[in-house]
Amino acid sequence: MSTSRKGSMMKTPDIQRRKVLTIGSFKLGICHGHQVIPWGDLDSLDMLQRQLDVDILITGHTHQFKAYKHEGGVIINPGFGTGAYSSITYNVNPSFVLTDIDGLRLVVYVYELIGGEVKVDKIDFKKAQPVG
Amino acid sequence: MQNSIPDGFPSTNDQEKLLADALALVQHHAFYMHRALDNNNLQDALKFSAQMLGELRTSKLSPQKYYELYMKTFDELRMLEVFFKEETKRGCTNAYLYEEVQHAGNVLPRLYLLCTVGSVYIRSKEAPAKEVLKDLVEMCRGIQHPVRGLFLRSYLSQISKDKLTDAASEFEGCGGTVVDAVEFVLQNFTEMNKLWVRMQHQGPAKEKEKREKERSELRDLVGKNLHVLSQLEGVDLDMYRDIVLPRVLEQVVNCKDELAQYYLMDCIIQVFPDEYHLQTLDTLLGACSQLQPSVDVKTVMSQLMDRLSVYAASAPEVLAEFSQVEAFSKLSEAVIKVIEVQQDMPLVGAVCLHVALLTFTLRVHADRLDYVDQVLGACVKKLNGVGKVNDSKATKQIITLLSAPLEKYNNVVTVLNLTNYPKIMEHLDYGTNKIMAVVIIQSIMKNGTFIMEADKVEALFQLLKELVQDSDGSPTLDELDEEDFMEEQNLVARLVQMLTNEDNDEMFKILITAKKHFQKGGSKRLGYSLPPLVFSALKLVRRLQEQDKNNEVDKVTFSPQEQGSSTEADEANISPQKVFQFLLQTVDSLSAVPAPELALRLYLQCAEAANDCDLEPIAYEFFTQAFVTYEEEISDSKAQVTSIHLIVGTLQRMHVFGVENRDTLTHKATGYSAKLLKKPDQCRAVYVCSHLFWIEDEGGVQDGERVLLCLKRALRIANAAQQMASVTKGSGGPVTLFVEILNKYLYYFEHGNQHITNAVIQGLIELIVTEMQSENTTQDPTVDAFFASTLRYIRFQKQKGDGVAERYAAIEV
Numbered sequence: 001m002s003t004s005r006k007g008s009m010m011k012t013p014d015i016q017r018r019k020v021l022t023i024g025s026f027k028l029g030i031c032h033g034h035q036v037i038p039w040g041d042l043d044s045l046d047m048l049q050r051q052l053d054v055d056i057l058i059t060g061h062t063h064q065f066k067a068y069k070h071e072g073g074v075i076i077n078p079g080f081g082t083g084a085y086s087s088i089t090y091n092v093n094p095s096f097v098l099t100d101i102d103g104l105r106l107v108v109y110v111y112e113l114i115g116g117e118v119k120v121d122k123i124d125f126k127k128a129q130p131v132g
Numbered sequence: 133m134q135n136s137i138p139d140g141f142p143s144t145n146d147q148e149k150l151l152a153d154a155l156a157l158v159q160h161h162a163f164y165m166h167r168a169l170d171n172n173n174l175q176d177a178l179k180f181s182a183q184m185l186g187e188l189r190t191s192k193l194s195p196q197k198y199y200e201l202y203m204k205t206f207d208e209l210r211m212l213e214v215f216f217k218e219e220t221k222r223g224c225t226n227a228y229l230y231e232e233v234q235h236a237g238n239v240l241p242r243l244y245l246l247c248t249v250g251s252v253y254i255r256s257k258e259a260p261a262k263e264v265l266k267d268l269v270e271m272c273r274g275i276q277h278p279v280r281g282l283f284l285r286s287y288l289s290q291i292s293k294d295k296l297t298d299a300a301s302e303f304e305g306c307g308g309t310v311v312d313a314v315e316f317v318l319q320n321f322t323e324m325n326k327l328w329v330r331m332q333h334q335g336p337a338k339e340k341e342k343r344e345k346e347r348s349e350l351r352d353l354v355g356k357n358l359h360v361l362s363q364l365e366g367v368d369l370d371m372y373r374d375i376v377l378p379r380v381l382e383q384v385v386n387c388k389d390e391l392a393q394y395y396l397m398d399c400i401i402q403v404f405p406d407e408y409h410l411q412t413l414d415t416l417l418g419a420c421s422q423l424q425p426s427v428d429v430k431t432v433m434s435q436l437m438d439r440l441s442v443y444a445a446s447a448p449e450v451l452a453e454f455s456q457v458e459a460f461s462k463l464s465e466a467v468i469k470v471i472e473v474q475q476d477m478p479l480v481g482a483v484c485l486h487v488a489l490l491t492f493t494l495r496v497h498a499d500r501l502d503y504v505d506q507v508l509g510a511c512v513k514k515l516n517g518v519g520k521v522n523d524s525k526a527t528k529q530i531i532t533l534l535s536a537p538l539e540k541y542n543n544v545v546t547v548l549n550l551t552n553y554p555k556i557m558e559h560l561d562y563g564t565n566k567i568m569a570v571v572i573i574q575s576i577m578k579n580g581t582f583i584m585e586a587d588k589v590e591a592l593f594q595l596l597k598e599l600v601q602d603s604d605g606s607p608t609l610d611e612l613d614e615e616d617f618m619e620e621q622n623l624v625a626r627l628v629q630m631l632t633n634e635d636n637d638e639m640f641k642i643l644i645t646a647k648k649h650f651q652k653g654g655s656k657r658l659g660y661s662l663p664p665l666v667f668s669a670l671k672l673v674r675r676l677q678e679q680d681k682n683n684e685v686d687k688v689t690f691s692p693q694e695q696g697s698s699t700e701a702d703e704a705n706i707s708p709q710k711v712f713q714f715l716l717q718t719v720d721s722l723s724a725v726p727a728p729e730l731a732l733r734l735y736l737q738c739a740e741a742a743n744d745c746d747l748e749p750i751a752y753e754f755f756t757q758a759f760v761t762y763e764e765e766i767s768d769s770k771a772q773v774t775s776i777h778l779i780v781g782t783l784q785r786m787h788v789f790g791v792e793n794r795d796t797l798t799h800k801a802t803g804y805s806a807k808l809l810k811k812p813d814q815c816r817a818v819y820v821c822s823h824l825f826w827i828e829d830e831g832g833v834q835d836g837e838r839v840l841l842c843l844k845r846a847l848r849i850a851n852a853a854q855q856m857a858s859v860t861k862g863s864g865g866p867v868t869l870f871v872e873i874l875n876k877y878l879y880y881f882e883h884g885n886q887h888i889t890n891a892v893i894q895g896l897i898e899l900i901v902t903e904m905q906s907e908n909t910t911q912d913p914t915v916d917a918f919f920a921s922t923l924r925y926i927r928f929q930k931q932k933g934d935g936v937a938e939r940y941a942a943i944e945v
Contacts, residue, residue, distance in 0.1 A: 037781045037820045047875040053917040087740035
């Protein structure tokens, strides 16, 4: 599964939407992110994660890549594929993210274009076995 | 013996029969001839061969059929030639044979036999080749009938071609020189051409087309002579220039026959080497202008130019030659002259000529932009009388003309230097102009060409006029296809990314130029064109900001001398303030569209950028405009919710505002939040506003009390929402708002807001539990899950180290 952002400056942005999907044993939530204030604040995003009751929250708006792992799950902002201007960050390296779900294991591969070179990073997350 | 002028050839069916009969007769006479040959009977051989050749005296066969008869006879004559050779070995002299054959009764057979003997005669070297050939070529004048004469002379040409007194040939020397060989071929050629032209005037006028077709079939017989000339080793450039070409051209021009002129000019160009053409350009082009008006001279000249282009590409050394003979100026003058002289030339023809000349110029003189411009200029002159071009063929050619430099240079900036380029585009109709504009932008994109100067940007926009704005004659925007329009405008938007310069002053000039043109685009276009411009300007602001920062560092570490120079430079340079003025005006323009939501977003983007530059008044101004836009133009509920979030989210990040300004804006934001239409939206917007009073960054305000007030207000709204739902729907709504607010409480609790106490949190937890258990409340599994995960979170925090557990200790779940 790949995740990337569609710009919100394009006509008729329907960014009120949120979506929850189930893939394998993981629940994913997708949301644009401009409603979560402060923008990019992980604690506030945490709240959204709890609200949607998902293991993985994918969000955007800031154009800044972030990946955060905590006991409840993973929060990912895949950044922006084109490296377009963002008021949030001066560092607009283009990036995107591929997530691989295998049983109870989630691996996030992050691809960033920094200085003309593609850098790849990896984040592992294992979901706790449900009790009972 | 009179050769009668026929009344046109009989029909095809008759032709078949006539040919069959003639072939049979040839066969018949040949049989007896062979018998005579076997018996070494010269007299009989001559008698029967003459009879056989008599079949070639017919006037009734069409050229194609005559050819078949001729070939059959030709084969038989080869046997006869062998016999003649044998005869001379048996004591008969060539001179004697040469005399004997002239006793044949009819002139045509006589001449065929004479040529055949002549072949043997020359080979024997008993007489000089040049004399025999001279005699033969003159004797052939005896046949003035076009078809018969052409084939006879063709026979002469065939048997003589290996016996010409070329340089280093065995027949040179006493036999003659190459000059004689040339003279012979030229004479034969001249006579053949005359015969060929004469065919045009035979027969009734209504059969003209048929005649021309028949003539076409014979043309290679004439052209062969030129080929022979080109193969002569002894014909060097000088001889070609001084003798061959002038004589050939003389015949071509004087014959005044359209078919012949076109074919022969083409022949000359094809068979003789390109270096010769280069050196005789004056002569060739001079002849072109003397041809009959109906001759397709533009194709001839195009062929010539194409050949020369290829020649130029073949080897770089020859390019010097081109300059030396001034090929370009001669060709361009010739083009102009031809167009002038041939008044009836259709527009597409004239443009085609210019296309060929341009192709030539781009291949041979690619570095001479002035030449390229000159060619375009000549085309402009031609188009000047025409206005907008209607003819689709001509239009196609004009597009080819305009695309050629783009493809050659792969760099629009080079093309922008051609002053005549836009002038040609003006003659295209609306649709074609747009096509060209798209081609130009695509070329920029494909080649990654950056346009780095404001005046080049200006020139570029002139070319893209029809895409960027409406003009007289363009269809109204309603008539345009929506999708096409969007595609085009997106293309223009993408173009903005390519207009850039690292020098800040120049970059600003570019922005101003682009904006000037976009302003003329009308409300439908602004929504596409202005956003990329805004972001381009914001990037410039960032760049200025970073350079200022570096200058600050420099000021601290470097000597006063350098300090002085950098401040001087700063005064001359563009400043962020100027760019923000530009940005304000640009975003303001969007009200004309109108596009309030877009404008709002852009105002906020600019506000953040101003914040980063520490420019408080400017940031405030952008917020003001954002609020005004919200108040006056955004009335859709959904849009309002989004807009409020954007405003609050942006405001929350501002560090540049002093207390007063901050308060004013915060008050406005919270006020609008509370006035959203739907209660849940109100509630969420209000609790989100709580973050305006709590800034994590150092020096940021952290007003715990006002945070709590906000959250309490949100709680009241949530309550009201519950009550309204129970009144209107008969049951309470879902408890989700309470749970959300609880989470917000937890957020501030964790971040150290003293006003959020255990008690407050405990109270809300109990409230939620009560509500959820109440019969009135709608059950909602998502809310249950949310609350459950919230409680889970609290329990988790109670386990944590670092003093977190202590804080959470008092909360019971």
